[in-house]
Amino acid sequence: METYAFKTGDAVGELLKNSQRDWNAAVNHRFVQELFEGTMDNQVLIKYLIQDYHFFDAFLSMLGACVAHADTLEAKLRFAKQLGFLEADEDGYFQKAFKELGVTEKEYLGVTLHPVTKEFQKLMYSAVDSSEYAQLLVMLVIAEGLYLDWGSKELPLPDRYVHLEWIHLHRGEFFKEWVQFLVDELNRVCKDKATISALQERWNHAVALELAFFEIGYEC
Known part of the structure; x- marks a missing residue:
């Protein structure tokens, strides 16, 4: 584990132990390597970004549910502050990236969702429907923490905007502080082994989906 946010022995560290193989496979995936190298084929990135764009609605719903619960x-x-950041920065990246890659609004809005995307959306909305703060935090810690882990790699950075900015959005002090906040909150509400055990299935499922999502762009 490369990011300082995860510590062996705390609740999040215990949850991570049972998914370490999939987590490491995602962090070191071919997608991440090609992103840093700037060698990713445009079609791979297009497929990934279009599918990822459809996480945005569910992700915002999870943040809104955290404001409520x-x-x-x-x-x-803190959750309300993050909602403002996403509107200003991450959505802006998608719009600029789609323009640079020649993706029309019709293409990214009208796409058929990949089965992995549908399953991930279902898992996220189930956390929202649960109205349980801990269930929501599990999804957010994985979604943000795994991306911080690969985004913080000490590797040469690419030159092209569509590669470089996606890395920049998932590294740096602001993002580290955000992930640390999420980790600290999940550790705080997971006060016993029974609570950790109850969250483990959701945690493992989400990590497995993160790994599967990186494969979407490489499918024929």
């Missing part, structure tokens, strides 16, 4: 005012305000 977090058990402290401080946490509610």
